[in-house]
Amino acid sequence: MSAKSLKSPRLLLIYPATHKLGWVKYFQLPSLSLQQVAALTPANWEVTLVDESQDPIPCGSQFDLVGITAMTHQATRAYELADQFRREGVKVIMGGMHPTVMPEEALAHADAVVIGEAETVMATLLDDFLGGRLEKIYRAPIAQDDRLEIPWSRREILAGKRYITTQTVQASRGCPYDCAFCTVTQYFGNRFRYRAAADILAELRSFPKKFVIFLDDNFLGDPAKARPILEGMTEMGIRWGSQTSLRFAEDPDLLKLVAKSGCIGLFVGIESVAGSFSRLAKTAGETPQSDLIKRVRDTGIILETSLIFGFDDHDRSIFDKTLRFVEQFSPSVPTFNLLTPYPGTKLFQQYQQEGRLLHRDWSRYNHSEVVFRPKLMTPEQLYRGWMEVRKEAYTWPAILSRVWKNPGRRFTNLAYNFMRKGPNDSLQVADAEQLSIYRPVPATEHPRGA
Ligand code: B12
Numbered sequence: 001m002s003a004k005s006l007k008s009p010r011l012l013l014i015y016p017a018t019h020k021l022g023w024v025k026y027f028q029l030p031s032l033s034l035q036q037v038a039a040l041t042p043a044n045w046e047v048t049l050v051d052e053s054q055d056p057i058p059c060g061s062q063f064d065l066v067g068i069t070a071m072t073h074q075a076t077r078a079y080e081l082a083d084q085f086r087r088e089g090v091k092v093i094m095g096g097m098h099p100t101v102m103p104e105e106a107l108a109h110a111d112a113v114v115i116g117e118a119e120t121v122m123a124t125l126l127d128d129f130l131g132g133r134l135e136k137i138y139r140a141p142i143a144q145d146d147r148l149e150i151p152w153s154r155r156e157i158l159a160g161k162r163y164i165t166t167q168t169v170q171a172s173r174g175c176p177y178d179c180a181f182c183t184v185t186q187y188f189g190n191r192f193r194y195r196a197a198a199d200i201l202a203e204l205r206s207f208p209k210k211f212v213i214f215l216d217d218n219f220l221g222d223p224a225k226a227r228p229i230l231e232g233m234t235e236m237g238i239r240w241g242s243q244t245s246l247r248f249a250e251d252p253d254l255l256k257l258v259a260k261s262g263c264i265g266l267f268v269g270i271e272s273v274a275g276s277f278s279r280l281a282k283t284a285g286e287t288p289q290s291d292l293i294k295r296v297r298d299t300g301i302i303l304e305t306s307l308i309f310g311f312d313d314h315d316r317s318i319f320d321k322t323l324r325f326v327e328q329f330s331p332s333v334p335t336f337n338l339l340t341p342y343p344g345t346k347l348f349q350q351y352q353q354e355g356r357l358l359h360r361d362w363s364r365y366n367h368s369e370v371v372f373r374p375k376l377m378t379p380e381q382l383y384r385g386w387m388e389v390r391k392e393a394y395t396w397p398a399i400l401s402r403v404w405k406n407p408g409r410r411f412t413n414l415a416y417n418f419m420r421k422g423p424n425d426s427l428q429v430a431d432a433e434q435l436s437i438y439r440p441v442p443a444t445e446h447p448r449g450a
Pocket residue numbers: 028029030031032033034036037066067068069070071072073093094095096097098114116117118119170174181182183184188215216217337342343366367
């Protein structure tokens with residue numbers, strides 16, 4: 001069949017699953033990346049979304065083209081699926097963070113790779129496909145201005161699936177902070193680029209329900225751009241949550257506006273309570289983070305704080321220091337992650353040069369396994385310390401004391417903490433024994449990745 005003859009070509013978009021989720025799958029968010037790719041696909045294409053955590057993988061013969069997205073921990077599965085579809089004779093395109101930073105690796109499994117944002121290249125790619133002249137790489141230019149113009153994402157492709165909400169939007173992209181463990185600045189530009197407030201508010205008005213999640217890196221990163229959105233939401237009775245840097249709370253008026261606009265929860269990266277990483281550009285400001293946590297907490301907004309273990313200035317004392325910080329300042333919901341040097345970051349480059357990567361099995365680059373040699377601990381000490389902190393921070397006395405110190409939304413807060421308690425309690429040392437941290441593979445060996 002000649003691709004040219006297709007009147008209504010069929011595109012299958014896949015969000016790969018790395019493991020079975022059970023009932024938790026209904027508490028996930030849908031892939032905005034793929035809804036956005038669908039929105040960039042001309043109307044004559046028939047688009048089907050498969051979220052592998054909910055849907056079976058269909059047979060390739062029903063489709064003309066398959067598009068797969070992948071963060072690093074999904075890459076191994078994404079490649080398996082891509083190989084399977086190509087064996088069935090269907091062309092495969094890939095995009096998302098991992099193919100963006102490892103395009104050559106992805107090309108061993110895909111016919112074409114989109115590097116960066118699809119908005120500027122998707123139409124050409126699909127046109128080339130239909131014309132039988134698909135190229136290997138479609139590289140989006142890194143945006144230089146401070147405006148973001150993107151179409152509204154296509155929610156109707158989520159029909160028949162169940163999520164905690166499908167009302168997710170993105171207000172901004174890009175980041176000026178360029179942290180060593182993150183790729184966003186490099187691939188999405190070093191400025192906060194915001195959509196026009198009027199466009200965002202119009203999209204919010206089109207939603208049938210009042211609860212919205214902004215899937216931004218740092219929704220309040222540029223207060224001047226965020227204000228008109230917040231002011232607009234104040235009038236609409238929206239309830240919303242997002243991710244941001246804690247610095248916004250240095251401005252008491254902005255904090256008041258955030259609360260008044262209907263914010264019920266924020267996810268912030270504290271990253272580290274000690275050493276150089278406690279002074280990251282994105283977190284460092286005039287006011288100590290501990291005060292900012294208290295200010296946000298006192299407005300009744302639920303504050304989820306992420307703390308990372310494994311930086312080069314972390315020795316074994318970091319675990320106690322972190323627990324004390326959490327006890328003392330009581331963010332509503334603390335989460336703890338293992339440092340993960342994602343490919344494409346400065347951290348990855350550094351650890352690779354120093355021979356400290358234990359392996360390149362991408363499926364295990366997931367924040368819950370030690371994939372590198374820490375500087376001041378053994379991998380095992382890092383893993384055990386992380387596990388102990390997770391358990392200690394979620395004992396009943398710790399939870400109740402946190403909930404007590406958070407004046408607003410006590411019931412919701414308790415419920416969130418309870419939901420986190422189970423997975424934290426169930427972590428076992430036995431899990432660590434199954435990990436390769438007990439049997440490190442030489443850095444040169446790449447079991448499943450490259
Ligand atoms: C929202 C978000 C989440 C949501 C995801 C909701 C969902 N179901 O998708 C939540 C909070 C659940 C989440 C979780 C995690 N996340 Co997250 N997340 C983000 C964030 C902030 C935005 C992603 C997004 O939706 N953007 C909006 C879309 C439209 O943009 P996009 O994804 O870049 O897609 C565009 C292009 O990449 C391209 N594209 C993407 N896919 C495809 C596919 C095809 C075929 C084509 C042609 C093009 C294409 O086109 C799109 C339009 O331009 C990014 C940071 C960032 N700026 O990217 C981190 C980010 C993607 N997350 C990251 C990580 C690590 C995680 C976790 C592993 C963290 C953890 N502690 O567990 C988990 C994994 C969860 C899981 N489901 O497996 C990392 C990934 C790094 C990496 N190399 O893998 C990022 C980059 C954060 C960072 N700064 O490092 N995350």
